[in-house]
Amino acid sequence: MAIKAIRMPKWGLAMEEGTIIDWLIAEGDAVAEGDEILEIETTKITNVLEATNAGQLARIVARTGEVMPVGAIIGVLTEGEVSEGEVDAFLADSPAVEVAAEDDEDDTALALQTVTVNGRRMNVAQAGSGRAVVLLHGFSGDHGNWLFAIEDLKGAARVIAPDLPGHGASEKDVGDGSLATLADTVAAMLTGMEVSDAIVVGHSLGAAVAMRLALDHPALVGQLALVCPAGLPGGVVNDDFLSGIVRAEKARDVKKALQLLVRDPATVSRDMVDGVTRAIRLDGAQAALGVLRDRMLDGADFAALHGALDALPPVTLIASRNDTIVGAPDVAALPDGWAVHWLDDAGHLPHLETAAEVNALLRALI
Template identity: 40%
Template sequence: MNEAIKTVVMPKWGLSMSSGKITDWLAGVGDEVADGDELADIDTDKIAGTLESADAGILRAIVAKAGEDVPVGATIALIAPAEVAEDEIEQAAEQAREEIESGAVEEVTGPMTGAVEVGGRTISYATLGTGEETVVLVHGYGGDKNSWLFVQEPLSATRTVHALDLPGHGESTKDVGDGSLETLATTVRGFLDALGIERAHLVGHSLGGAVVTAVAATEPARVASLTLVAPAGFGEQVNAEYLRGFAAATSRRELKPHLTQLFADPQQVTRQLADDLMKFKRLDGVDQVLNTLLGTLLDGDRPGIDAVPELTRVRAPLAVVWGRADRVLPPDNAEQLAARTAVSYIDGAGHMVHMEQPNAVVRAVESVAGTPEG
């Protein structure tokens, strides 16, 4: 195939994804597209996401139609400059179509998983990319490394990107000790030590935002940049009812109303998402973990974390992203951060900005981390 023809493939957004459904094409044949332009909306078994172009040129062919389930790694469209002959495009599109229909699609390697011992606990993580610079993604309360599925892949094009499970979460040891911010921050510092990471771009969501802020305050030489996504520890507002309800829920029926508060679009709360979280909540030790962390997150009905003193000691470039429809940590909380940096308020996003509008998070990270060559 002509090297000028660039393929757009079904991405692997997460460890368990084997296929995706194209729900809508946002660009049409003949459209000029740039690197980062939105091409298609894709639905997975977890949540819907938007696929961005990794190349610049003209969208010359759409191989997979809207409404079609396509295996991960399959070519779904072709991008090429105008000078590439139409017969070459047709031949490449025909071949891609045959591969989809026959199932002869080259397997795409997803994140590589691993585990390290930190402070007597096993910390699980997933890694994508092999770039010289390193990004570490830290999730929030009740989350795990897979919550970054739409962010980790695009960042890994030019960097090594680790998403870790904090203690008590995901596949890490179900023990958080005293559950303090310092315990969690010590875990992240220990993770960097265990992997031999001398310097990293840290990205944290919600509770993870407070955690990486604490790390950046105490290890300034090791933090190249800091990106906070709806972080805890700033402002006076917190949805204590959500946090307690999430911790207390014992069935999918009880859990789902609380999960809908995480997203601007309640339809994002799929049965699979709720089932996965209930499986996590039923694991031995998780109930104690969640209730211990409530003691860190809440002081009565008020926030229990104040990360502002730590932020005053942070010297790394800072980016902040907040969903305008956040009902867990309202965007008014960002006022304390606005004095330090411009805050990106994202329409169409609730608390889970990195799942609903992941491209906004990627852009925020790039704004302070730069865009190294691959």
């Protein structure tokens, strides 16, 4: 006999509570480890909680619509013959909220710092220790797009997630907006942090920056992981999304653009829309994004990458069959030896939509 609590998870260090959107199973249903059991909305995004143990869902504690703090019991899972009374006793004896150790008592605490490189101020998030894993976000994003990856990887690596120039809390000056300029800025940041031979993970535009970084500063990059990358042969660039962000005047314009990123439009939460809306309203933000958009649509930087793919270090490519932003790369045009993983259950944001699957692939590189 075993009784285990299902608790509100902590997805990202900023998460304090979550809203129960929908239970995907009913009381009495059998559950296997890894099964999707309920949808939870955070201030960042709506995500699915997977079972960490097998058993039977004996009790739903938090119903649809309830807001629960991180660590609170939201359900009970049992194995073997367990009576209702035993479940009641388990709940009565369990703390309402499981308190985790304070983040500042170990080296996995997320630290934010501002560094100046190549005359540009950059906001950088760091957590953990060990080999460096550098996370580069995509167009109009910031380091918060990696909240699930940071939380998952920080116990095994030194995770470094900057806001790229023109994004987040970093300087809005993007220069000519070229991949080389962005990569040189990241290179200067990593050099100042005494990083070399890093695993560099890039999403979308960030993946193209990661490839340029590896080509122009090879000592800094030991491995690449490209998540729905922009700039590969066969790929596209969705101007509806890029210009939708650059021209957005109201939150509803931002929401319409963001819904292009995901397979299920309901994944885009109000807080996610509000966060991007606040970011692009900062002085110079949309002008900077406009420079980057024009450079991406021009395509010359991407074409230069195509002729140099053979010179890249080992590459893990994570691509989505439902990506309407950069499309599907032409795998036949890629160098031999690339490890290619296709995802079927996400759009352009698999590191948020199917975080567990992406994180498992990234952990395998460490």
